[in-house]
Amino acid sequence: MVALAASVLALGACALAPAASSPASIDPPQGQPIMTLTASGIQIYSCEFDAHHRLGWVFQSPQATLFDRSGHAAVRHGAGPSWEAQDGSRIVGHVLSQRPSDNNASVPQLLLETHSVGGSGVLSAVRYVQRVHTVGGVMPAGACTAQGQVGSSPYLAQYVFYQ
Numbered sequence: 001m002v003a004l005a006a007s008v009l010a011l012g013a014c015a016l017a018p019a020a021s022s023p024a025s026i027d028p029p030q031g032q033p034i035m036t037l038t039a040s041g042i043q044i045y046s047c048e049f050d051a052h053h054r055l056g057w058v059f060q061s062p063q064a065t066l067f068d069r070s071g072h073a074a075v076r077h078g079a080g081p082s083w084e085a086q087d088g089s090r091i092v093g094h095v096l097s098q099r100p101s102d103n104n105a106s107v108p109q110l111l112l113e114t115h116s117v118g119g120s121g122v123l124s125a126v127r128y129v130q131r132v133h134t135v136g137g138v139m140p141a142g143a144c145t146a147q148g149q150v151g152s153s154p155y156l157a158q159y160v161f162y163q
Helices: 002-015
Strands: 033-049 055-067 073-078 082-085 090-099 109-118 128-136 150-162
Touching (some): 033 073
Antiparallel strands (some): 082 090, 090 109
């Protein structure tokens, strides 16, 4: 599965040229990378009314498993956004900056900062998280027809954790 995810990421990155505009930096202001994991999962959306009383898809949360280089599930990614490692350590972050993906029709690349840490373990020292090499995950193509309707979109990405 991880080999497939890596192949899709590599092919997607090679097939599409980067955006021509000058993207915002998603590099952390400081810190050393401590691990890079490959995510496979979905982005979940809900059908909601906007300020003009029109229905549209609104991002709710990610749901993904992050795999290490050996293909072992290492971290669970969910709402918050949050990450929980197999050893019980957990972080919650908030977005500092984003830039468009290098792949068309893909969620943006992000820089997040940790604002909450729980448990002791591999994630305890993480200060920043980058989401890069995103493929997919944009709002569902199907029509949003009823408030509260839920839709999802598969995505792949790499997450780089910095201390």
